[in-house]
Amino acid sequence: MKRRDFESGVRAIVTGGARGIGRAIACRLLEDGYSVVIFDIDRDEGIRAASELEAIGRIDFIDADVGSEESVYRAFQKVHADYGQIDAVVNNAGIAEGFGSPIEHLDIGRWNRVLAVNLTSIALMAKHSYPLFRGSKGAIVNISSTRFLQSEKNTFAYSASKGGVVSLTHSLAVSLGPLIRVNCISPGWIDTKGEPLRPEDHAQHPAGRVGRPQDIASLASYLLSEEAGFITGQNFIVDGGMTRKMIYAE
Numbered sequence: 001m002k003r004r005d006f007e008s009g010v011r012a013i014v015t016g017g018a019r020g021i022g023r024a025i026a027c028r029l030l031e032d033g034y035s036v037v038i039f040d041i042d043r044d045e046g047i048r049a050a051s052e053l054e055a056i057g058r059i060d061f062i063d064a065d066v067g068s069e070e071s072v073y074r075a076f077q078k079v080h081a082d083y084g085q086i087d088a089v090v091n092n093a094g095i096a097e098g099f100g101s102p103i104e105h106l107d108i109g110r111w112n113r114v115l116a117v118n119l120t121s122i123a124l125m126a127k128h129s130y131p132l133f134r135g136s137k138g139a140i141v142n143i144s145s146t147r148f149l150q151s152e153k154n155t156f157a158y159s160a161s162k163g164g165v166v167s168l169t170h171s172l173a174v175s176l177g178p179l180i181r182v183n184c185i186s187p188g189w190i191d192t193k194g195e196p197l198r199p200e201d202h203a204q205h206p207a208g209r210v211g212r213p214q215d216i217a218s219l220a221s222y223l224l225s226e227e228a229g230f231i232t233g234q235n236f237i238v239d240g241g242m243t244r245k246m247i248y249a250e
């Protein structure tokens with residue numbers, strides 16, 4: 001990928017950029033020459049990530065809860081004051097833990113929170129970033145999950161939210177184009193914690209390994225770039241081939 005010139009002043013927002021996949025995306029976009037603003041609810045990790053990555057390029061952290069319209073509105077007021085306009089948004093923040101309660105124990109408060117953070121946030125980010133996009137170069141990348149099309153038991157809110165992200169992606173693409181392209185990435189198993197993995201964890205993947213945050217960051221980089229200028233409204237599965245495997249018991 002051709003590095004962007006820092007002086008061109010391209011600017012990206014990455015939600016959930018304090019750690020994991022979001023941090024890898026923030027790092028990759030800095031390497032590409034973007035100035036990056038992380039929106040994250042984890043203030044300590046967000047400040048840490050920004051200070052560790054600032055050797056690569058201009059990066060700021062804004063303490064924001066993307067599931068709250070008030071918080072998203074305030075975050076974009078700061079972005080507008082400090083950066084003026086923006087070129088790219090990566091909607092990566094999400095709540096992934098908390099699987100496992102059977103349907104009769106569904107906690108509707110928890111359901112609403114997961115939907116707010118994983119799905120409604122993307123509509124809020126589009127609403128409040130839209131006035132800050134400039135020219136015809138804008139792009140948005142949303143992070144869904146392979147759980148948009150397959151499930152383990154009792155993952156109701158997460159699966160529903162990620163299905164919504166794929167649908168919201170094409171709705172936004174059709175509505176915001178041609179000014180802004182909107183695409184989606186659906187990761188499979190991405191090792192963000194660096195914990196020891198078993199050989200069979202890797203071997204079950206047709207690609208021969210569990211995913212890395214950089215696998216997602218490199219595709220996000222491409223989808224935001226002008227080289228992807230004819231791609232919008234799409235969802236890209238990055239899962240080492242797992243969703244292509246038949247898994248019936250022998």
Ligand SMILES: NC(=O)c1ccc[n+]([C@@H]2O[C@H](COP(=O)([O-])OP(=O)(O)OC[C@H]3O[C@@H](n4cnc5c(N)ncnc54)[C@H](O)[C@@H]3O)[C@@H](O)[C@H]2O)c1
Pocket residue numbers: 015016017018019020021022039040041042045064065066067092093094095096117143144145146186187188189190191192
């Ligand atoms: N890791 C995987 O295997 C995997 C697989 C499929 C999809 N995903 C998706 O990728 C994205 C990132 O996953 P990850 O594994 O890096 O997760 P993670 O939990 O390591 O990081 C998520 C980040 O989002 C932030 N965040 C959570 N709620 C927020 C809120 N309300 N406002 C702002 N920031 C908030 C967290 O503080 C954290 O920094 C998520 O959307 C997740 O659903 C991950």
